[in-house]
Amino acid sequence: MTTAQPLDVQPTPLALLLLGREADPKSERGVECPGDLPSPSDPDLVERARAAKEKLGDKVFVLGHHYQRDEVIQFADVTGDSFKLARDAAAKPEAEYIVFCGVHFMAESADILTTDDQKVVLPDLAAGCSMADMATAEQVAECWDVLTEAGVAEQVVPVSYMNSSADIKAFTGKHGGTICTSSNAKRALDWAFEQGEPGTTKVLFLPDQHLGRNTAVRDMGMSLDDCVLYNPHKPNGGLTVEELRNAKMILWRGHCSVHGRFSLDSVNDVRERIPGVNVLVHPECKHEVVAAADYVGSTEYIINTLDAAPAGSKWAIGTELNLVRRVANAHPDKEVVFLDKTVCFCSTMNRIDLPHLVWTLESLAEGNLVNQIRVDKETESFAKLALERMLALP
Numbered sequence: 001m002t003t004a005q006p007l008d009v010q011p012t013p014l015a016l017l018l019l020g021r022e023a024d025p026k027s028e029r030g031v032e033c034p035g036d037l038p039s040p041s042d043p044d045l046v047e048r049a050r051a052a053k054e055k056l057g058d059k060v061f062v063l064g065h066h067y068q069r070d071e072v073i074q075f076a077d078v079t080g081d082s083f084k085l086a087r088d089a090a091a092k093p094e095a096e097y098i099v100f101c102g103v104h105f106m107a108e109s110a111d112i113l114t115t116d117d118q119k120v121v122l123p124d125l126a127a128g129c130s131m132a133d134m135a136t137a138e139q140v141a142e143c144w145d146v147l148t149e150a151g152v153a154e155q156v157v158p159v160s161y162m163n164s165s166a167d168i169k170a171f172t173g174k175h176g177g178t179i180c181t182s183s184n185a186k187r188a189l190d191w192a193f194e195q196g197e198p199g200t201t202k203v204l205f206l207p208d209q210h211l212g213r214n215t216a217v218r219d220m221g222m223s224l225d226d227c228v229l230y231n232p233h234k235p236n237g238g239l240t241v242e243e244l245r246n247a248k249m250i251l252w253r254g255h256c257s258v259h260g261r262f263s264l265d266s267v268n269d270v271r272e273r274i275p276g277v278n279v280l281v282h283p284e285c286k287h288e289v290v291a292a293a294d295y296v297g298s299t300e301y302i303i304n305t306l307d308a309a310p311a312g313s314k315w316a317i318g319t320e321l322n323l324v325r326r327v328a329n330a331h332p333d334k335e336v337v338f339l340d341k342t343v344c345f346c347s348t349m350n351r352i353d354l355p356h357l358v359w360t361l362e363s364l365a366e367g368n369l370v371n372q373i374r375v376d377k378e379t380e381s382f383a384k385l386a387l388e389r390m391l392a393l394p
Ligand code: SF4
Pocket: 067, 103, 128, 129, 130, 131, 132, 163, 256, 257, 258, 259, 320, 346, 347, 348, 349
């Protein structure tokens, strides 16, 4: 559970107010900035951000997720995926303010991993993640009751993707499970299936069904029939007791709205348009897309693969557009295209723009702590347990 400062509000399972600036007193997302945002057309924005950052000096450390806009990334002290960024922040205890240019669950993870003296700030509180919002604490507690009633809960080890709220990470820690990233999902599942009586363990994979299914089937040789889909909007998850008892992987019905857009048609189209193209996709894509791709891997894997690719090679990449554009710009000697014909940014990641960053840095430079993301102690201790299990994975 988190609290946002200075607004004394609690997170709720309510849908994210994606583009609005309305104030929802029950949600920390979709709220207005409590100050005056500079105008996006202010020609001095870059200079203002630079000046405020300079004034703050070592007191501030700006993290930029790979999917952030260029206008924001230029001010990042470090870039990376969510877990790398949280660890980078923890390795900088002298930085009092951690400005996280990313989304809400990432700022929560940074707060969990940093010291009590470090304050994690999200420049726009409406920057949530639609995937993380698809699994709420209440829904997951209800799911555990369903598993208990079906007589399988004792065999279940939860494995939660990094892209989940602190509440879900805490649930995972409390029930003997681990967190995973898209880079180590196979290692996390291997570890989970080694827990308990050999051959009896089941995994509850939260909240991204695609990463869970792709890892189980593509990397671990399970069949699609070993996986069932738990739908939190249906009674008993839409599953019978028998289905739960027979399953090895119980996949939560969540997905990424960006990676979920790529389809088999996108793959077939690009192969027709660009003969000899290599299709490289993120494992948050649907199973049929992953099955049809040439290469599959995390954001870091995508960057490294392009770095190592020979000049003249052709690539269609299925991940967030800001990253694809940066990778394409970094490799003018290679043909790099977006896998889908229509553009697709992550709309919530894109909420962090230069005006929000300027407002945040100037507020901090004036001594006003804004948009702090804090995870309460109990949630933090169980979430940390799950994160530490991940760090200890072989
Ligand atoms: S790209 Fe997908 S998983 Fe990542 S923040 Fe956006 S909605 Fe969430």
